[in-house]
Amino acid sequence: MSWLVLVLSGVLESVWAVALSKAAGFTRPLPSAVFLVALVMSMVGLGYALRTIPVGTGYAVWVGIGAAGTAIVGMLFLGESASLPRVLSLLLVVAGVVGLKLYH
Numbered sequence: 001m002s003w004l005v006l007v008l009s010g011v012l013e014s015v016w017a018v019a020l021s022k023a024a025g026f027t028r029p030l031p032s033a034v035f036l037v038a039l040v041m042s043m044v045g046l047g048y049a050l051r052t053i054p055v056g057t058g059y060a061v062w063v064g065i066g067a068a069g070t071a072i073v074g075m076l077f078l079g080e081s082a083s084l085p086r087v088l089s090l091l092l093v094v095a096g097v098v099g100l101k102l103y104h
Contacts, residue, residue, distance in 0.1 A: 002052045003101070009045030010065025012038045017070045018078075042066075057104045064097035 016038035022031035042062075050058045068090050074080035075087075 002049045005045045006049035006053060006058055006061055007065060009042045009049060010062045011069060012042035012045065013062060013066025014069030014073060016042060017066065018073050021078075054104060057100050061097050061100050064093050064100075068093045068097070 016035050019031045019035035019038060022028065023035055024031075026032045046058065046062050049062075053061075071080070071086070071090055075082040
């Protein structure tokens with residue numbers, strides 16, 4: 001259960017990061033509210049998961065999911081570059097997250 005919560009919390013990290021970019025310095029109410037809710041839910045989930053997952057592994061997986069997810073959203077929906085080096089770098093992040101899960 002902790003791993004599932006950790007993965008969902010990592011996805012929520014991507015949600016709050018994208019919402020933060022759309023909040024325009026907290027001048028737009030809806031993205032600002034999405035940011036706040038997703039941030040709190042992500043942190044609560046991370047805290048729950050770290051009760052049974054080692055902190056180094058849990059935090060690295062959470063950050064990796066959030067960073068990779070945010071970069072993928074940026075490439076697919078926000079017009080960010082999807083160059084081969086960027087995609088290969090994302091694959092390295094994903095490989096690192098999988099390795100941390102397999103060998104924790």
